[in-house]
Amino acid sequence: MTRIHIVAGEASGDVLGARLVAALRARRPDLEISGIGGPRMAEQGVSSLFDYRELALMGLLEVLPKIFRLKRLLAEAGADVAARRPDVLVTIDSPGFTLRLAERVRPLGIPIVHYVAPQVWAWRPGRVAELKQKVDRILCLLPFEPVFFENAGIPVTFVGHPVLESGADGGDAERFRTAHGLTATDRPVIVMPGSRRMEASRLLPIFGAALRLAAERLPGLRPVLPVAPIVADAVRRAAADWPAAPILLDGPDAKHDAFAAVAQSGGAGLIKSGTSSLEMAVAGVPHVVGYRVNPITAAIARQLIKVPHASLVNLLAEREIVPERLQENCTPRALADALVAPMLDLSVAASQRAGFAEALAMLRAPEGLPSEAAAVAVLGMLKAG
Missing domain, CATH: 3.40.50.2000 (Glycogen Phosphorylase B;)
Known part of the structure; x- marks a missing residue:
């Protein structure tokens, strides 16, 4: 059984994760998919390890009161990955949690794909070298991101922005x-x-x-x-x-x-x-x-x-x-x-x-919908591994 583990830490990541699961299963119905997410991923049959809403924090001062709880959740998520030993780990956005998880499980040798490039290009360009040590590939949503990460030696795939398949223009x-x-x-x-x-x-x-x-x-x-x-x-x-x-x-x-x-x-x-x-x-x-x-x-x-x-x-x-x-x-x-x-x-x-x-x-990505391009990139990591 080929296993893919997907971790999303907030509502937008839950939507991305759900679309990715659907696109992956359209290509590989045999996949076993587990992880952390919300109701949209649950609709795709992915049971969450814990309530993902506990990770929906932002801001330096806002996170501090929850720091010990977040550390416990991080340890729990890391232990789950170690127990399941997936063939690929996909972390989605929420870099404050997901990239810490990637760093924690890195010694396991599991290929790690981070979906939604962290905006280090916007406010922490010096941190890109650290990112290279945590993930094996980044799936970028914005067209100006690939050059930035490629120049730092990180493999990148531009998959297009998921807003294009959101249906935001199809209301009644x-x-x-x-x-x-x-x-x-x-x-x-x-x-x-x-x-x-x-x-x-x-x-x-x-x-x-x-x-x-x-x-x-x-x-x-x-x-x-x-x-x-x-x-x-x-x-x-x-x-x-x-x-x-x-x-x-x-x-x-x-x-x-x-x-x-x-x-x-x-x-x-x-x-x-x-x-x-x-x-x-x-x-x-x-x-x-x-x-x-x-x-x-x-x-x-x-x-x-x-x-x-x-x-x-x-x-x-x-x-x-x-x-x-x-x-x-x-x-x-x-x-x-x-x-x-x-x-x-x-x-x-x-x-x-x-x-x-x-x-x-x-x-717009060169080919296909963003979720389809993301699924192709994730499955490509299976072949590479």
Whole structure:
């Protein structure tokens, strides 16, 4: 029996892992696949060693209170890999945990593939030499990443970005409006504060205040929040006093219907930085990126960050297509102004959409869907071994 072990540490990694499992089994139905993941991987028949939500932490100060628990989970995950002795270990994103796991099991001689290149090119380029000692291949999502890692002597495969097969552009606007009783005067806006507890709790009060200001200029705004289960309760509490009752969504289909409704009605998005910006781009939804972390974390990050933009759309285009309001500039007034701009001025919305097309064209792999390209690369490690 050929065994592949897949470890994902958060909701986005769970989605990637599930698609990878499906693509692997389409090519090799005989595979035995185990690992750590969430509900999407469970749907593909992968039972998780422990609740992956315990790993959904970020920020220097946010991790410290959980450090001993994380060490125990790391030891548990390492022991599981050692017991199973898979033919390939695939670690997905969440480098704070997954790369520590890779380092821990490295002496076992198991080929290790890391899916989603850690953004050392953005803020820790000196750490790439350490990465070379931990993994045998990196599966990159962004077109400018391979050269960086290849120059450091790390084998790389560019598999394309999974947002291209997310279905973000395939929603049903009328189904969404009917399901939630929206009238012709309602203007839905997408609000995405993140899938981690700490970032959501930090951003939600700021986003809520921004929505109040925006509603003064555009009556009928209706916030729509696709929420990960891990932050659902925090979102409900934070949104209790918002100017309009928010629509909370669970699951990708409902989210994509919301994207379609927002795009169709001339709405916009208020989101955190990261992959959310690419989802908005695929769906054709103009948006503003807002982000704020603990001031101490921010001060340290400023010394390390080497790239000019937080939005992946802007990084790909090498200019600001999407307005970014970060840290001390992430204020309710600044966010509200950027949110309403494309709703009040069609030329602003059109300019963003033109930039989206330019950026997204760069994310396609040479052949096949991203999950298929990733599966081919992982199976290639079996042959190499």
